[in-house]
Amino acid sequence: MTDENASVDPRFERVAIIGLGLIGGSLGHAIKRGKLAAHVAGYARSAETRARALEIGFVDSAHETAADAVKNADLVVICTPVGALGPVAAEIEPHLKRGAILTDVGSVKMAVVRDIGPYVPEGVHFIPGHPIAGTEQSGPDSGFAELFDGRWCILTPGPGADRDAVAKLAAFWQACGSKVDYMEPKHHDLVLAIVSHLPHLIAYNIVGTADDLETVTESEVIKYSAGGFRDFTRLASSDPTMWRDICLNNKDAILEMLGRFSEDLSAMQRMIRWGDGEGLFNLFTRTRAVRRSIIEAGQDTAAPNFGRTPAQKK
Amino acid sequence: MTDENASVDPRFERVAIIGLGLIGGSLGHAIKRGKLAAHVAGYARSAETRARALEIGFVDSAHETAADAVKNADLVVICTPVGALGPVAAEIEPHLKRGAILTDVGSVKMAVVRDIGPYVPEGVHFIPGHPIAGTEQSGPDSGFAELFDGRWCILTPGPGADRDAVAKLAAFWQACGSKVDYMEPKHHDLVLAIVSHLPHLIAYNIVGTADDLETVTESEVIKYSAGGFRDFTRLASSDPTMWRDICLNNKDAILEMLGRFSEDLSAMQRMIRWGDGEGLFNLFTRTRAVRRSIIEAGQDTAAPNFGRTPAQKK
Numbered sequence: 360m361t362d363e364n365a366s367v368d369p370r371f372e373r374v375a376i377i378g379l380g381l382i383g384g385s386l387g388h389a390i391k392r393g394k395l396a397a398h399v400a401g402y403a404r405s406a407e408t409r410a411r412a413l414e415i416g417f418v419d420s421a422h423e424t425a426a427d428a429v430k431n432a433d434l435v436v437i438c439t440p441v442g443a444l445g446p447v448a449a450e451i452e453p454h455l456k457r458g459a460i461l462t463d464v465g466s467v468k469m470a471v472v473r474d475i476g477p478y479v480p481e482g483v484h485f486i487p488g489h490p491i492a493g494t495e496q497s498g499p500d501s502g503f504a505e506l507f508d509g510r511w512c513i514l515t516p517g518p519g520a521d522r523d524a525v526a527k528l529a530a531f532w533q534a535c536g537s538k539v540d541y542m543e544p545k546h547h548d549l550v551l552a553i554v555s556h557l558p559h560l561i562a563y564n565i566v567g568t569a570d571d572l573e574t575v576t577e578s579e580v581i582k583y584s585a586g587g588f589r590d591f592t593r594l595a596s597s598d599p600t601m602w603r604d605i606c607l608n609n610k611d612a613i614l615e616m617l618g619r620f621s622e623d624l625s626a627m628q629r630m631i632r633w634g635d636g637e638g639l640f641n642l643f644t645r646t647r648a649v650r651r652s653i654i655e656a657g658q659d660t661a662a663p664n665f666g667r668t669p670a671q672k673k
Numbered sequence: 674m675t676d677e678n679a680s681v682d683p684r685f686e687r688v689a690i691i692g693l694g695l696i697g698g699s700l701g702h703a704i705k706r707g708k709l710a711a712h713v714a715g716y717a718r719s720a721e722t723r724a725r726a727l728e729i730g731f732v733d734s735a736h737e738t739a740a741d742a743v744k745n746a747d748l749v750v751i752c753t754p755v756g757a758l759g760p761v762a763a764e765i766e767p768h769l770k771r772g773a774i775l776t777d778v779g780s781v782k783m784a785v786v787r788d789i790g791p792y793v794p795e796g797v798h799f800i801p802g803h804p805i806a807g808t809e810q811s812g813p814d815s816g817f818a819e820l821f822d823g824r825w826c827i828l829t830p831g832p833g834a835d836r837d838a839v840a841k842l843a844a845f846w847q848a849c850g851s852k853v854d855y856m857e858p859k860h861h862d863l864v865l866a867i868v869s870h871l872p873h874l875i876a877y878n879i880v881g882t883a884d885d886l887e888t889v890t891e892s893e894v895i896k897y898s899a900g901g902f903r904d905f906t907r908l909a910s911s912d913p914t915m916w917r918d919i920c921l922n923n924k925d926a927i928l929e930m931l932g933r934f935s936e937d938l939s940a941m942q943r944m945i946r947w948g949d950g951e952g953l954f955n956l957f958t959r960t961r962a963v964r965r966s967i968i969e970a971g972q973d974t975a976a977p978n979f980g981r982t983p984a985q986k987k
Contacts, residue, residue, distance in 0.1 A: 632924065
């Protein structure tokens with residue numbers, strides 16, 4: 360892809376970012392870093408977020424309505440939780456510039472096509488997208504320019520998508536630091552169910568289980584969390600609205616993956632109950648290779664404990 | 674505890690470390706850092722590990738048998754996987770010095786009392802222990818002096834344990850950087866089942882589930898692992914022998930916690946199937962407070978993504 364797009368100019372005259380949280384904010388920072396737009400217009404529901412975004416400087420103008428923000432924009436990126444995409448699309452539809460590219464960053468793609476699709480005017484290029492990057496933090500202060508560096512951004516253009524518009528959007532994401540891939544929306548939702556949705560749901564679930572115990576106190580869980588539990592609490596402190604919307608909008612793929620996970624867990628439970636040491640050893644061995652591959656692919660650090668700084672003595 | 678032990682000398686004349694992997698090695702480094710022993714004697718099964726430990730310098734002598742290593746030691750710390758504790762205890766029993774303290778670092782404590790207890794000679798102080806610290810790495814090169822800094826070490830002395838010996842061992846662990854707590858072995862095993870054993874088993878399980886999919890390729894799982902999956906692969910690349918032994922030796926507590934986790938997962942699955950957005954939102958909200966407490970307790974970093982260094986562009 361890099362070679363193919365080498366000649367495409369990744370810059371836009373005016374970009375509108377709808378939603379100024381972790382992803383919208385990081386996108387603003389990445390655009391500023393790469394000088395990828397002459398003007399970045401932003402919209403957020405809360406006046407406080409809009410003021411903060413202007414103050415930090417990752418947008419050049421902040422607007423009280425999404426309709427106002429998208430006027431004359433050549434690229435519109437919707438960065439709200441997935442549940443808000445439909446209403447936003449309905450609101451901005453009459454104000455989109457002819458020839459503009461409309462995209463999003465939602466963690467599900469079939470629902471995005473369903474919710475935004477009906478509101479795309481003739482002459483506007485709708486190309487759904489999803490950068491696979493994030494942290495557990497949210498809000499306008501959580502974004503940073505490097506978030507997308509070395510991470511994949513998946514685009515799911517429809518069958519009739521304009522080739523030039525797709526190439527332009529791909530070049531833009533590459534200039535933001537991403538690597539770009541293409542998928543069918545349905546396959547995207549299945550892949551994300553296993554690499555992202557299931558991990559988050561399991562993390563939320565185990566933190567809930569620990570919180571409910573009568574025999575082990577919350578203070579014990581916290582004190583001894585370096586035994587492994589703390590790793591899960593990072594994912595489990597992600598934005599609740601975002602994750603509720605993902606669950607409601609990728610039901611089938613998530614239920615499929617949860618079903619497989621539960622079956623496997625039952626099989627492991629049985630090995631533990633019956634003392635099948637060989638079976639457990641084999642399961643625990645095959646998983647090491649996966650981490651090695653992830654580190655080799657540049658998707659995680661090789662440093663022990665994710666390179667966490669050593670604890671402070673207290 | 675710190676005040677209580679302030680007057681206790683944490684140093685030993687001669688310490689023997691049986692098993693020179695991540696924990697044994699880190700202990701050697703911590704002893705050297707704190708000048709806590711005049712001589713550190715080490716034993717490892719493999720000649721290569723013994724040579725490497727001497728070369729790195731976290732032991733002063735390396736011995737071909739555990740029996741040889743413990744001779745004249747005032748403190749003996751068994752750092753092998755839990756399954757090897759019984760045979761090691763049987764081997765060293767006739768060679769332990771009268772008045773010596775015998776301890777271990779095993780992740781389960783009831784089985785340790787069961788396996789080591791019968792081999793403790795009259796006049797030797799057996800005080801089981803467990804530092805809640807580690808990384809996903811193993812072997813003699815994986816240890817470092819700071820591993821125990823700010824982490825808890827749980828001691829489970831029996832009802833007839835010598836007070837002075839317990840205070841001495843506690844002072845030693847504090848000098849290695851740890852904070853010290855006391856528990857009944859049974860309660861320890863229950864606490865560890867939720868803060869450590871269940872997180873590791875779930876991590877191993879999800880990596881296995883992902884590896885078995887026909888619809889999503891392994892290469893896709895690796896490329897998009899920054900969506901959350903990569904966090905699990907760290908725990909799932911821990912030492913397989915260690916984790917097999919933990920499963921075989923903390924069966925009841927692990928099955929209890931797995932049972933609760935599965936029930937909660939089924940309840941969540943039902944919320945997703947029936948589109949219970951409010952229930953999901955509530956679950957996803959209550960977990961944030963737990964992470965905040967862990968960070969406040971100094972048991973994890975507040976930096977986003979565990980403070981991972983930004984990815985390299987490739």
